[in-house]
Amino acid sequence: MELIIGHYNYWLVIIIMMAGFYTVISQGNLIKKIAGLNVFQVSVFMLYISIGNVKDGAAPIIEPTVELYSNPLPHVLILTAIVVGVATTALGLALVVRIKEAYGTIEEDDIHNQDHSL
Amino acid sequence: MKHNLILRVISKFMIPLIFLFALYVQFHGDFGPGGGFQAGVIFSAGIILYALVFGTELAQKIIPPRVLHFLASLGVLIYAGTGVASLILGGKYLEYGVLGSNQVAGQHLGILVIELGVGITVMSVMLIIFFTFAERGRPE
Numbered sequence: 001m002e003l004i005i006g007h008y009n010y011w012l013v014i015i016i017m018m019a020g021f022y023t024v025i026s027q028g029n030l031i032k033k034i035a036g037l038n039v040f041q042v043s044v045f046m047l048y049i050s051i052g053n054v055k056d057g058a059a060p061i062i063e064p065t066v067e068l069y070s071n072p073l074p075h076v077l078i079l080t081a082i083v084v085g086v087a088t089t090a091l092g093l094a095l096v097v098r099i100k101e102a103y104g105t106i107e108e109d110d111i112h113n114q115d116h117s118l
Numbered sequence: 119m120k121h122n123l124i125l126r127v128i129s130k131f132m133i134p135l136i137f138l139f140a141l142y143v144q145f146h147g148d149f150g151p152g153g154g155f156q157a158g159v160i161f162s163a164g165i166i167l168y169a170l171v172f173g174t175e176l177a178q179k180i181i182p183p184r185v186l187h188f189l190a191s192l193g194v195l196i197y198a199g200t201g202v203a204s205l206i207l208g209g210k211y212l213e214y215g216v217l218g219s220n221q222v223a224g225q226h227l228g229i230l231v232i233e234l235g236v237g238i239t240v241m242s243v244m245l246i247i248f249f250t251f252a253e254r255g256r257p258e
Contacts, residue, residue, distance in 0.1 A: 061150055083155055083240070090247045097254055 154236025193239025
């Protein structure tokens with residue numbers, strides 16, 4: 001029981017990660033695949049940020065009365081990861097736009113059928 | 119959405135506030151939560167709101183794509199230039215302490231300039247991404 005309750009952030013992250021992963025492999029629509037990839041990505045952000053939390057720690061802003069702070073390093077790391085995530089999402093969407101122009105569809109099955117019928 | 123009066127009036131009221139908040143997040147970044155990434159995204163959100171309500175043509179008259187490309191590289195230049203400036207002043211690359219008269223002033227100045235560069239680049243890159251996608255579907 002301690003394993004489940006004590007590490008609930010890990011279980012939450014696993015659920016979100018698997019939901020995103022399932023979306024990526026089950027959906028044929030390319031936009032939905034990218035949305036699933038983003039959900040997957042958010043689970044990794046949550047994993048890092050929840051690890052950086054210190055029990056009873058305040059936000060990492062220097063105040064004279066506060067002595068215990070959360071670890072700011074994972075926050076900075078994830079800030080960079082969020083920016084990279086925006087860039088990769090933009091790249092993925094640009095590829096989808098290009099595929100739509102070339103094939104006229106963004107459904108993966110239709111794209112495969114068009115490739116095979118050539 | 120050019121004929122929707124409520125959206126036009128509310129967004130005209132909101133856009134200056136969004137810009138003001140972006141500048142607050144930008145320049146308060148070394149004392150509290152904030153910094154260049156967040157400020158750049160908030161600033162570009164204001165311009166994207168303008169583009170959504172009034173159309174991308176008008177938004178591109180305010181910030182032409184050529185200016186955006188210039189700003190995107192200017193931010194990187196500011197970031198790297200701060201590092202080179204600290205090299206010239208006798209420190210290591212991006213060692214902020216040597217920029218000011220003492221260690222604390224140098225750290226403040228260095229972080230402020232670095233975050234300004236990050237903010238300019240993030241703002242212009244976000245707008246480049248938005249305008250590139252928005253122009254794509256339009257018939258020529």
